[in-house]
Amino acid sequence: MARTRAADYDERREAIVEKAAELFADKGFEGASISGLAAACNTSKSLIYHYYTSKEELLYAVMSSHIDDLLDAVNNLAIAQGKPAERMSALIHEFMSIYVGAAARQKVLLNDLRSLPDDRRSEIVLKQRSVISAMDRLLAGVQPALAKDKHRLRAATMLVFGMINWTSNWYRPKGPVSPDELATLATALILDGTKGYKDP
């Protein structure tokens, strides 16, 4: 009979990927080493390779669960009720909440996509496009004039993602502005900022 899997297999696997997320976020994927990860986990390189077949596979694990969380948020929103402005507010607040709860993974997702192997990367990119499309539709609902020019709409969507994605680089949730306050500020910028939109 085959040996049983260690009782704490899943916990260990999760602990490794979480530490990897922190190291990758801190030093970048290329700047971080498996040796360093092993040391941070108080274990050996071989143990890491027992749980993940390659450094890239670890990177994929860091990103995969996180993009799924973001995708869940937009899918839940798709079936929810409410006015466009309220739905936009809800999504921005939800995104900020996810970003704060998984700051390292969010940073890795934004910075190290190029280090994924092609097939893994295109899988993640596909999911990112779903998230972007959802924001497109939401923004079109908030400001119908924007919906008439899909290139401008997409540009506005990316400016919105810029606001919230860039927070990974400066925002500290324990600082003077709470995540909810920041989300409220960003929502106001988006809603009031698009309100005055006229066809160019």
Place this chain on the structure above:
Amino acid sequence: MARTRAADYDERREAIVEKAAELFADKGFEGASISGLAAACNTSKSLIYHYYTSKEELLYAVMSSHIDDLLDAVNNLAIAQGKPAERMSALIHEFMSIYVGAAARQKVLLNDLRSLPDDRRSEIVLKQRSVISAMDRLLAGVQPALAKDKHRLRAATMLVFGMINWTSNWYRPKGPVSPDELATLATALILDGTKGYKDP
């Protein structure tokens, strides 16, 4: 008499740093190699080290001239006339123009600061803070209600930088939206988005 410096010394030095900017932007500082840079320049590693003492010094050269360009833009604005809204519009357009004209350097500045040695990094960070402070003051002029809460003001400033900095990750100047159109769209978001601001 000492031999004269090669007539094309400055051109060569500039060509190397420009190629380095492209490689660093593409692969990240840690992911790029001096060997690869030498190959891209059709020359030897030794030639690279003749012009720059270390890989980090090259990174500094990439960032230094670029942050100086950004700083010049805000300093020129400081002595310029005009209403707050017009000054904001002018700065956003000027930033977008600089970003587009030095896309690789801009990307490197945003992504690879952590790889600079401490003293070089703090020099760059100091200049970045000047740029951020200028945006703080500009935003306070546009919406005086924001100026009363410096933490919210700073958060709003960083959201604005998020919009324009994030463009490095998606914007293609040869696409359907011109740099000026994008700057106009971003300016409208900022000006209208802050117009409705009330004390919380």
Place this chain on the structure above:
DNA sequence: CCTACCGATCGGTAGG
């Protein structure tokens, strides 16, 4: 004795 550059190789460390 300077600057400009080459081919070859250094000591260390990466992922595996």
Place this chain on the structure above:
DNA sequence: CCTACCGATCGGTAGG
């Protein structure tokens, strides 16, 4: 789950 290693490539420097 560890120690002991590998082929390769890293940033940087030697002699000429």
